Amino acid sequence: MTQLSTFHSGIALRLFSAFLMTAMSAVVHAAADSASLAQLVFFRSAVALLPIVLYMLWQSDFPRALTTKHPGLHVTRSLFGVFSMAMSFLSLTYLSVSNAQALAYLTPVLVLPLAAILLGERLTRITFVAIGLGFGGALLLMWDALSVPTELGYIGVAAGLAYAGTMAFVRVHTKTMTKTESATTIAFYFAVVAAFVGLVCLPFNWQPLDLATLSWLILAGLIGGVGHIVSNEAVARAPVSTLAPFDYTGLIWALGFDVILFEVWPGALGLWGICAITSAALIVAFSGAPRRTPKKEKSRLNS
Structure with missing residues (x-):
């Protein structure tokens, strides 16, 4: 596979992962009325082991993919990931899917400086324009939710901001790990750690579950x-800063889930937000892959 085709496959995988993660958020939002936070984390992680192991088997990587020379990196990444997941689910408990996603998509903005500092990715002007458009679209989408705040709404907003901050670190940390670790290895150990944390917390946060809620979980x-x-495979194929604007397409799916599943309709600002987000994704799609800053040039810029 050529560098260009690898780059484009990374974008395609990011678009697909945005849809999947938004669909998961809609399902979590539906289950959050009856399930506790610990139950959400446990079932999301424990059940996720099934498709992960099946993918390993399909790739003929099981059990070889379970071998790692960097267990400490997996522990760090997983613990931050568990906290991010919990904050995301807490946000989805108190906010609509689209508003929770809007807050979550502040992550790409925070990823940019981390990608430049830690990964040496060169940020072009067109990337900043795309991120700015996407960020503006996210603000438009959540403006209505923040204009008439409630106590529970504040909890949702605070949790969403906490998710965005920690997830920015997780994204960059995952990118560094893909140099030596496969996407399935990273996903497997994260699911194991998250399921364990959720299991430990279950006795303190248990709620009776009916069949419908269990099905959602x-x-x-x-x-x-x-x-x-899919998300980890995308990160392994394309620069983090390039993939960042495509996360915003998940907001379009979020609005659709709000309308179809929960009968929550966007206003005029939401429609403008969709236009801004779509424009951001299209700009990056046709701008090409950014290059890394050469070591000599990077040293000169830092001097």
Whole structure:
């Protein structure tokens, strides 16, 4: 596979993962009325092990993919990932899917400086324009939710901001790990750690589950497991800063889920937000892959 085709496959995988993760968020939002936060984390992670292991078998990587020379990196990445997941689910509990996603998509803005500093990725003007458009679209989408805040709404907003901050670190940390670790290895150990944390917390945060809620929880795990693999594969194929604007396309799916599943309709600002987000994705799609800053040039710029 050539560098260009690898780059484009990374974008395609990111678009697909945006849909999957948004679908998972809609399912979590549906289950959050009856399930506790610990149950959401446990089922999302434990059930996700099934598609992850099946993917390993399909790739003929099981059990070889379970071998790692960097267990400490997996522990760090997984613990930050568990916290990010919990904050995301807490945000989805108190906000609509589209508003929770809007807050979550502040992550690409925070990823940019980290990608430049830690990964040496060169940020072009066109990338900043695309990120600015996407960020503006996200603000438009969540403006209505923040204009008439409630106490529970504040909790949702705070959790969404906490998710965005920690997820920015997780994205960059995952990119550094893909140099030596496969996407399935990263996804597997994250699911194991997250399921363990959720299991430990279950006795303190248990709620009786009916069949419908249990079905939502299992579905969230299956979709989340596939989405996690796809997301990691995308990061392995293209620069983090290039993939960042494509995360915003998940907001379009989020609005659709709000309308179809929860009968929450966007206003005029939401429609403008969709236009801005779509424009951001299209700009990056036709601008090509950014190059890394050469070591000599990077040293000169830092001097």
